[in-house]
Amino acid sequence: MLLVACSTVHTTRPGAVGVEREQTMLASAGQVNREADGAYRQTLQQAQKKNRLNQDPAQLERVRGISNRLIVATGVFRPDAPGWRWEVNVLTSKDVNAWCMPGGKIAVYTGLLDKVQPTDDELAAVIGHEIAHALREHGREKAGQSMGIGIAAAIGGAILGSRYGVDPSLGQSVLDTAGDLAFMRPNSRAMEQEADRIGVELSARAGYDPHAAVTLWEKMRRVSDGEPPQWLSTHPSHETRIADLRAYADRVAPLYRPPAGH
Secondary structure, eight states, X not given: OXXXXXXXXXXXXXXXXXXXXXXXXXXXXXXXXXXXXXXXXXXXHHHHHTTOBSOOHHHHHHHHHHHHHHHHHGGGTOTTGGGSOOEEEEEOOSSOXXXXXXXXXXXXXXXXXXXXXXXXXXXXXXXXXXXXXXXXXXXXXXXXXXXXXXXXXXXXXXXXXXXXXXXXHHHHHHHTTXXXXXXXXXXXXXXXXXXXXXXXXXXXXXXXOTTHHHHHHHHHHHHTTTSOOGGGTTSOOHHHHHHHHHHHHHHHGGGXXXXXXX
């Protein structure tokens, strides 16, 4: 049955950055997206009860404005993506974190905004990186890797696992059922590199300086005492990552057109 369900796909077009790795999928996109949507609702409900959802209107407007420009640019990689049921919210948490669930459910934590103090270009680099994971369906790909344990548990209970770094106080009931399944494991280096590269192109096409991904990483190192945050822990060494980001930012720089007045 697993062999019948297995499919090798190209989830995205290569874009200017040339991401073309084929992916083996065992779970259906619809199933993964439904589970992600349910988990996202639960996260928002718990945040609302704790008065941790969208507390600062100015922060929310900023995050949504940047996200919306990036979402428009997603059509270069997936023509269907701009029409996804995107949602963008800000959660109050001390964690330096952001994530985009399958299907386009985005959250940015106030810890990232307050501790890193990113410029708009740097915040676009963060959100663009996370959107890239959703475009490439990395969550669905990892769910398939845990098929031997059980697809329902893999894409349901674990969707809010350590990959997303969800504050346990915002989703403990979900995390308690996760176990050691695929969504609880960090993304592979290949996945993170793909998200880096697609992220800089999304930023450039949305009118944000793609080189801000480099300065963002420098800030991340400082606030994390020289170590990457958990959500970026599978990246290669600092020097290797910076070199790759710089090279691909240079590649997409001709696409960058800052908005008038900037």
